[in-house]
Amino acid sequence: MAGTIETHPSENSNWRKHKNACPFYRERWFPCNDVAAGEPMYQVFCLKGTPPITAEEQEKCFRSKMCxxxxxxxxxxxxxxxxxTPLASH
Known part of the structure; x- marks a missing residue:
């Protein structure tokens, strides 16, 4: 479930922009999933193809509101x- 995306997040209303995050950061929540059973709480997508890998990177995404x-x-x-880089002299 967490590994598949049928509709591109930029075209799907289930993927939300985070209020103060990078303009390319999207997330969707799974409120009915069982976290104790190892199911994800949410999924992250980056419209530029550079999603956060660690919690520290995700924090940087949250603090980069403009780019x-x-x-x-x-x-x-x-x-x-x-x-x-030194300029080549003629």
Missing amino acids: CWRLANKKQAAEKAAEE
């Missing part, structure tokens, strides 16, 4: 690498 924190980190790393 994806992973994509922002990649952009910053690329900009820093470009600044550190």
Whole structure:
């Protein structure tokens, strides 16, 4: 159940945006599942394909209301690498 998605979360009203989370973060809850039996409480989906893997990453998703924190980190790393690359002299 937790491993299958029949309708893309961006097109399905069962997938909700989290109020203060990343604009690409979606979650759906399973209120009737038995957590004690190992059934999931909720499922997470990332519209950018970079879902949180750990609780720490999920917290970062919750604190990134304007953009994806992973994509922002990649952009910053690329900009820093470009600044550190010496220019070829002619």
